Amino acid sequence: MVKISRRTFLKASALAGLASSLPLIMNFGDFTKAAELLPVTRIPTMCNGCSSTCSKYVYIKNGRVWKVEGNPIDLKSSGRLCARGHGMAADVYGLGRVTQPMKRGDDNTFEPISWGQALEEIGDKLYKIIDEHGGNSVMWLGHGGKEHYASTFLDEIGSSNYVTHYATCFSSKTNVWDRMVGTTLNSDFDNANYMLFVGRNFAGGIIPGAMNRITKAKERGAKIVVVDPRYCELAIIADEWVPIRPGTDLAFFLGIAHTLISEKLFDRSFIANYVYGFEEFWSANKDFTADKAAEITGIPADKIREIARDMAHNAPKAFLDSGYHGLHAHYANSTQIAMLNVVVNALLGNMFKVGGLMPGASISLGHVETPLRETPEKGPRADGAGVEEEYPTVEPGRGIPQIVPDLIKKGRVKALFIYHYNPLRTAPDPEYQKGLKDAELVVSIPVDWNETSLHTAHYILPESYYLERTEPPKVVSGFIAHDNPQISLRRQAIKPVHNTLPLLDMLKGITAAAGYYNLYPFTVEDEIKASVKPLGISPHVLMETGCIEFPANVKPGFPIKDGKPAVNTFTGKIEFSIGAFKLYGSPGVATWVPPLVMPQGEDEFRLIHGKQPWHSHHITSNNPYLMAISDMYNGTWAWMNKGRAEKLGIKNGDLVTISSEKAVKTVNVKVTELLHPDCVWIPSAYGGFSERLKTAYQQGINYNDFIPARVEPLSGTVMGQEVVVKVSKGGIS
Numbered sequence: 001m002v003k004i005s006r007r008t009f010l011k012a013s014a015l016a017g018l019a020s021s022l023p024l025i026m027n028f029g030d031f032t033k034a035a036e037l038l039p040v041t042r043i044p045t046m047c048n049g050c051s052s053t054c055s056k057y058v059y060i061k062n063g064r065v066w067k068v069e070g071n072p073i074d075l076k077s078s079g080r081l082c083a084r085g086h087g088m089a090a091d092v093y094g095l096g097r098v099t100q101p102m103k104r105g106d107d108n109t110f111e112p113i114s115w116g117q118a119l120e121e122i123g124d125k126l127y128k129i130i131d132e133h134g135g136n137s138v139m140w141l142g143h144g145g146k147e148h149y150a151s152t153f154l155d156e157i158g159s160s161n162y163v164t165h166y167a168t169c170f171s172s173k174t175n176v177w178d179r180m181v182g183t184t185l186n187s188d189f190d191n192a193n194y195m196l197f198v199g200r201n202f203a204g205g206i207i208p209g210a211m212n213r214i215t216k217a218k219e220r221g222a223k224i225v226v227v228d229p230r231y232c233e234l235a236i237i238a239d240e241w242v243p244i245r246p247g248t249d250l251a252f253f254l255g256i257a258h259t260l261i262s263e264k265l266f267d268r269s270f271i272a273n274y275v276y277g278f279e280e281f282w283s284a285n286k287d288f289t290a291d292k293a294a295e296i297t298g299i300p301a302d303k304i305r306e307i308a309r310d311m312a313h314n315a316p317k318a319f320l321d322s323g324y325h326g327l328h329a330h331y332a333n334s335t336q337i338a339m340l341n342v343v344v345n346a347l348l349g350n351m352f353k354v355g356g357l358m359p360g361a362s363i364s365l366g367h368v369e370t371p372l373r374e375t376p377e378k379g380p381r382a383d384g385a386g387v388e389e390e391y392p393t394v395e396p397g398r399g400i401p402q403i404v405p406d407l408i409k410k411g412r413v414k415a416l417f418i419y420h421y422n423p424l425r426t427a428p429d430p431e432y433q434k435g436l437k438d439a440e441l442v443v444s445i446p447v448d449w450n451e452t453s454l455h456t457a458h459y460i461l462p463e464s465y466y467l468e469r470t471e472p473p474k475v476v477s478g479f480i481a482h483d484n485p486q487i488s489l490r491r492q493a494i495k496p497v498h499n500t501l502p503l504l505d506m507l508k509g510i511t512a513a514a515g516y517y518n519l520y521p522f523t524v525e526d527e528i529k530a531s532v533k534p535l536g537i538s539p540h541v542l543m544e545t546g547c548i549e550f551p552a553n554v555k556p557g558f559p560i561k562d563g564k565p566a567v568n569t570f571t572g573k574i575e576f577s578i579g580a581f582k583l584y585g586s587p588g589v590a591t592w593v594p595p596l597v598m599p600q601g602e603d604e605f606r607l608i609h610g611k612q613p614w615h616s617h618h619i620t621s622n623n624p625y626l627m628a629i630s631d632m633y634n635g636t637w638a639w640m641n642k643g644r645a646e647k648l649g650i651k652n653g654d655l656v657t658i659s660s661e662k663a664v665k666t667v668n669v670k671v672t673e674l675l676h677p678d679c680v681w682i683p684s685a686y687g688g689f690s691e692r693l694k695t696a697y698q699q700g701i702n703y704n705d706f707i708p709a710r711v712e713p714l715s716g717t718v719m720g721q722e723v724v725v726k727v728s729k730g731g732i733s
């Protein structure tokens with residue numbers, strides 16, 4: 001217990017009185033001063049600054065957020081938060097939040113309405129749409145997360161249309177790894193001696209726990225090689241940065257695979273015992289030598305061979321990281337890139353081995369038991385994901401978000417629920433995405449006045465900020481090999497600042513108003529209790545700690561059942577040849593597929609993009625603290641290679657005009673030797689056009705403005721870096 005003297009107590013009481021009489025939104029510095037003697041409460045919760053959802057502590061003084069810090073138990077934060085994790089906490093008091101339910105009027109402006117009116121009207125309209133067009137005309141379009149609430153709703157009405165944002169991020173990875181390996185595997189930073197990162201900038205799309213492990217590995221002597229068109233933040237700590245022509249990662253991987261096989265450096269026993277389709281792969285790629293890869297990638301053949309030999313020398317304690325956003329949604333050959341990623345690692349024989357790639361530890365949570373309900377049969381998916389005649393190999397669990405305006409135009413989607421997602425800024429071609437508004441009912445559930453809500457929603461239902469809500473526990477997973485499973489939960493730290501609700505309460509109201517009574521017969525507390533029941537821990541313990549680690553349950557070694565390989569594929573082996581691809585007319589094994597576009601002229605460049613360590617794409621760009629960092633580092637500027645810039649008469653800091661068939665935009669340019677000559681690079685955080693988000697408004701430019709909404713047919717991705725832009729000196733006159 002904190003001891004407090006009478007004198008201090010009197011002073012604190014006076015300040016408490018002062019603080020409680022202060023307005024809710026005020027200068028944080030003044031508040032800090034006013035409240036400095038008040039007691040502090042520490043509440044464990046989960047960050048929402050990005051999808052890593054690090055476990056963290058929030059410190060509360062007089063009902064307001066005082067500071068945040070990482071939970072040391074948590075795998076993802078390891079006790080440290082990134083800049084976004086700190087900055088985003090302040091957005092709970094930000095001026096960009098939607099403060100109560102809103103309805104768009106006939107004059108296209110929004111009027112505030114009560115929760116009762118909003119939920120009743122939405123439920124009523126939903127009832128009429130389902131009655132007329134069937135439940136399959138309803139779509140849930142979200143960033144991802146809270147799937148169980150959405151699927152309960154969609155199951156009840158008979159809709160198969162759950163669509164996530166992943167086609168703009170990493171769909172080719174999950175599509176391929178699930179088919180070839182039966183799961184995704186994680187890099188074992190703690191024990192590797194050689195780490196090759198291609199298209200994955202752990203220091204830009206930062207996960208504090210991963211960076212902690214990577215830097216420790218470096219300190220103990222592990223070699224780090226980064227292959228990237230840009231000298232990215234991870235390259236700063238690497239032993240070697242190898243610039244590559246953007247769009248040619250597949251050729252680099254094929255050159256590595258060819259060297260490993262032709263020089264007999266691969267793990268023959270692993271391939272013989274655990275791989276199906278090796279011969280088919282090799283016969284299709286026998287001629288793709290390191291020299292051929294060098295011509296395409298611009299990386300010298302000797303360097304490609306050296307990397308392959310070094311990896312083989314260190315195998316199995318060597319890996320090619322499985323990559324993420326930088327590789328798995330942005331090229332016409334992203335599916336084949338993901339396939340080669342599996343092939344290279346399997347050739348090294350590093351899968352399920354210490355220092356190579358290991359499965360993440362997991363644990364099963366319980367669920368609330370609810371009475372069985374009779375549900376209607378579902379129709380085919382509106383986006384065609386997994387549908388035989390349309391996109392049969394695209395994962396239905398993820399979908400094709402970029403084409404929803406077309407689906408509305410075709411009459412396949414009549415009612416659209418957009419949850420925690422802003423496709424007008426994070427999917428290709430915002431003008432086209434504005435077509436979302438043409439659905440009969442568009443309900444956006446954001447926390448702030450994002451572009452999609454402002455330009456397309458008929459109703460905006462503001463969700464409580466992450467610090468204002470409690471949510472059931474999750475298993476901590478992804479990207480970092482770890483033996484001990486962990487669970488963490490989000491716990492409400494402060495009372496809602498505005499008239500907002502958690503999603504569960506909104507869905508209870510809407511579904512009841514639409515005639516689906518008692519669809520969610522539980523509270524979030526019931527869910528927490530049910531989740532931890534099979535684990536033998538009390539909900540109270542989890543509420544107090546925020547994150548719990550369990551005994552290790554991962555062991556190295558290829559999964560074997562009844563004496564046979566038993567990964568979750570058709571053959572039980574790693575499959576170099578994908579049967580489903582063959583079935584639908586594509587080659588089963590990956591071979592060279594050229595990128596869709598290539599810059600040719602002196603003023604032409606491939607437009608590529610990436611994350612900055614202080615932004616989570618666009619969602620953080622209205623945060624004044626994080627934008628102050630952008631200002632400090634000229635963060636909104638585009639990058640251009642020095643030699644190419646000189647030829648166009650462009651100097652550091654100049655305004656340039658960047659144009660494609662879709663957009664013409666002006667931006668300042670950073671002239672640098674740290675970027676491949678064939679591309680311009682822009683950060684993915686900027687280009688805000690919601691007037692209600694004043695800090696983000698018209699800051700920098702966004703790559704989505706320049707690309708059309710296309711679909712890579714195997715995995716459904718957007719091919720976000722398949723665009724050639726022209727660059728000229730000077731702004732638009």
Ligand code: SF4
Nearest residue numbers: 047049050053054085
């Ligand atoms: S990585 Fe940063 S933004 Fe993402 S959840 Fe962790 S602390 Fe928050």
